[in-house]
Amino acid sequence: MKLRSRITLLFALLAIVPVIIVGFLAYYTGRQSIENVEINHLVSTNLMKSSELTRWIEGNQLRIEELAQRPLVVQNSALMATSDPAGPAYDNARLDLENDHLRPRITPTGGFIEISVISPDSGIVLASSDDTQEGKYHSNQRFYLEGKTHTYTQGVFYSLPLQQTTMVVSTPVKDRQGKLVAVLAGRLDLSDLSLIMSAQSGLRLTEKTYLVNKSNFFVTEPSSGGGYALKKTVRTEGVQAGLSGSDGVGFYEDYLKVPVIGAYKWLPQYNMCLITEVDQAEAYSRIDSMAATMITIVSLLALIVVAASFLLARTITQPLARLVAGAAAIGRGNLDQRVGTAAKDEIGELSRAFDRMAMELKETTVSLDELEQRIRERTAQLEAANRELEAFSYSVSHDLRAPLRAIDGYTRILQEEYEQLLDTEGKRVCSVISESARKMSGLIDDLLAFSRLGRSAINPGKLDMEALANSVFQDLTTAQSRKRIDFQVDAAPPVMGDLSLLRQVWVNLISNAIKFSSRRRRAVIRVHGENTEGEVVYSVQDNGVGFDMQYADKLFGVFQRLHSVREFEGNGVGLALVQRVIHRHGGRVWAEGQIGKGATFYFSLPRQGVI
Amino acid sequence: MKDMFAVDVLLVEDNLQDAELTIRSLKKHKLANNVIVVEDGAEALDFIFCKGKYAERDIKHPPRVIFLDLKLPLVSGLEVLRAIKQDTRTKSIPVVVVTSSREDPDVSAAYELGANSYVVKPVDFESFTDSIGKLGLYWLIINQPPK
Numbered sequence: 001m002k003l004r005s006r007i008t009l010l011f012a013l014l015a016i017v018p019v020i021i022v023g024f025l026a027y028y029t030g031r032q033s034i035e036n037v038e039i040n041h042l043v044s045t046n047l048m049k050s051s052e053l054t055r056w057i058e059g060n061q062l063r064i065e066e067l068a069q070r071p072l073v074v075q076n077s078a079l080m081a082t083s084d085p086a087g088p089a090y091d092n093a094r095l096d097l098e099n100d101h102l103r104p105r106i107t108p109t110g111g112f113i114e115i116s117v118i119s120p121d122s123g124i125v126l127a128s129s130d131d132t133q134e135g136k137y138h139s140n141q142r143f144y145l146e147g148k149t150h151t152y153t154q155g156v157f158y159s160l161p162l163q164q165t166t167m168v169v170s171t172p173v174k175d176r177q178g179k180l181v182a183v184l185a186g187r188l189d190l191s192d193l194s195l196i197m198s199a200q201s202g203l204r205l206t207e208k209t210y211l212v213n214k215s216n217f218f219v220t221e222p223s224s225g226g227g228y229a230l231k232k233t234v235r236t237e238g239v240q241a242g243l244s245g246s247d248g249v250g251f252y253e254d255y256l257k258v259p260v261i262g263a264y265k266w267l268p269q270y271n272m273c274l275i276t277e278v279d280q281a282e283a284y285s286r287i288d289s290m291a292a293t294m295i296t297i298v299s300l301l302a303l304i305v306v307a308a309s310f311l312l313a314r315t316i317t318q319p320l321a322r323l324v325a326g327a328a329a330i331g332r333g334n335l336d337q338r339v340g341t342a343a344k345d346e347i348g349e350l351s352r353a354f355d356r357m358a359m360e361l362k363e364t365t366v367s368l369d370e371l372e373q374r375i376r377e378r379t380a381q382l383e384a385a386n387r388e389l390e391a392f393s394y395s396v397s398h399d400l401r402a403p404l405r406a407i408d409g410y411t412r413i414l415q416e417e418y419e420q421l422l423d424t425e426g427k428r429v430c431s432v433i434s435e436s437a438r439k440m441s442g443l444i445d446d447l448l449a450f451s452r453l454g455r456s457a458i459n460p461g462k463l464d465m466e467a468l469a470n471s472v473f474q475d476l477t478t479a480q481s482r483k484r485i486d487f488q489v490d491a492a493p494p495v496m497g498d499l500s501l502l503r504q505v506w507v508n509l510i511s512n513a514i515k516f517s518s519r520r521r522r523a524v525i526r527v528h529g530e531n532t533e534g535e536v537v538y539s540v541q542d543n544g545v546g547f548d549m550q551y552a553d554k555l556f557g558v559f560q561r562l563h564s565v566r567e568f569e570g571n572g573v574g575l576a577l578v579q580r581v582i583h584r585h586g587g588r589v590w591a592e593g594q595i596g597k598g599a600t601f602y603f604s605l606p607r608q609g610v611i
Numbered sequence: 612m613k614d615m616f617a618v619d620v621l622l623v624e625d626n627l628q629d630a631e632l633t634i635r636s637l638k639k640h641k642l643a644n645n646v647i648v649v650e651d652g653a654e655a656l657d658f659i660f661c662k663g664k665y666a667e668r669d670i671k672h673p674p675r676v677i678f679l680d681l682k683l684p685l686v687s688g689l690e691v692l693r694a695i696k697q698d699t700r701t702k703s704i705p706v707v708v709v710t711s712s713r714e715d716p717d718v719s720a721a722y723e724l725g726a727n728s729y730v731v732k733p734v735d736f737e738s739f740t741d742s743i744g745k746l747g748l749y750w751l752i753i754n755q756p757p758k
Contacts, residue, residue, distance in 0.1 A: 397711065398710070401734050402711050405739060406628035438735055
């Protein structure tokens, strides 16, 4: 992964992860507190509703008790219980009860739907606000049996005689002696209950409170309506829990399959369960909207962080990228490339160090170029000088020889054509002139040879020096002259060098040895060679006239001679030529000698080829 | 001026002493019947190609041999040699390059341009006379020129 992506990712993670964690914690805590609030609210709603229910029931109990204590109700009830149902007194009593006491208690809104006076002996309905109920038996009904002794409320149940679900409040009617004369039972209007239950207690739109009886039927209409009361069963988690006799809170789906938070409360005295529920969606709506806001904020934050870290990464990686590009450019040979920045950080320092390197490299390269240029110029100069020297040599040989030829030629003409006019001395002078001209011609030839040998290119090859020395000796001597020369090559290791030039070296040294030992009756010449450190040293030793060591440094100079021409002929070029050739091979020359005892001439050549 | 139409030897030589010694050498060998000496390359060309003061000459009567020094004023010996050997009318004339030096860098150039011979003038007069005599003998008598 590229450095830029890594930095961006790292910063994004560092910035976003804590925000997400904090956000999640906040959300979780908020949800938790909202749940607590909701639960408290639902539980207290349940308490409130149950107490409202109790109050409603107690109110109705009071009302029916009040009815039971009316003297006329007691009197008429007693009368009906004791008189003949076929007699007029019975009917009067009944009508009196129904018209004056029972029916007035039936109100269109709330309260009782129907009130009956039931015989304490048979359980038969003696009188009722509803005529259709007269004559019906309630002898085994709970409200009847309980109602004989005390005021009793029978929770919602299905009444076979009434063919419907109902709720009944009953109370005994007793005369002054405390004798039970009748049971007064009032059927309650359950829609009243629905109103009480469904009355909104708070601001929550989806909150609903309803009662469910033991048989899982809705007792009251839930606020969503739909005629569920006493027609539909409900078996939600909360309802089952409540019907099992416990109070509590739960999270579950309600009868409409909507997730809710529900509080359930078992009402044992009425055999009913009180349920208050609120939709989770509404309960959590605030925290959810908070979560949505938070997600938006986190997303925005993430975007900002990514953008910022991308920019940051770029400020880091851009100089690096420039460095890389610069390095590549310099690698391609563009030494003028600069990557330096004024940045005070490490990358800035690196880039400046890089520039310094490129600069130094350029200086080095430039100086190398200059050096090469200088070498080319110097070579050109040398070549020019060499050409000039050649031209000079040519001129010398050509132009110096022409007058010499004239001198010799005209002297000869003088000698030949004017012979009679010249005396002996005249003829001797003429021959001296001729001799001098020829000698000068020889000097010119030697000088030119020296110049030519010094200039010609070296063609190195491996040379068998022993064979070379021997062959040179053979060339320089005749069978006759060899008789008086003891010539021997001890050892001469092979070496790298130019054949014709080194041959000339041997020629000059060996011929010198022969020449300077020519006065000996027996000339001894020894050629020797040995490998020393880094070079091979050769020597030519003779037992000739030798030389004075104080003049040793003059031996190798051009035209330098230690002997007169009358003693030994020669132009003084031979050793100078030897020195020149050896120097050009990277070697050295030197000599040892003693007057009358002979001389040894040494030369060395590098062992690693030639320079 | 000698007969310009029947020239045996054209001697191109700027050194008059050399020219004189050459002529003497030829005479000694009885070969210098008709020798013309010109002192520079330009005059040599004029003579050979019948121009300038040699305009009356007929190019159809070339010298039997040319002794040519390479080191000449005005036009060098090599230029003269090239001109002679490039022209079909003159290229069959034998040209002997006679020079003072073995060092001459133009020896090989002279042969490449078609020189028929290359001779170094000896300083020693005896050798010189001998060489010139042999040259004259060979080119004027032994050698058979084209018809």
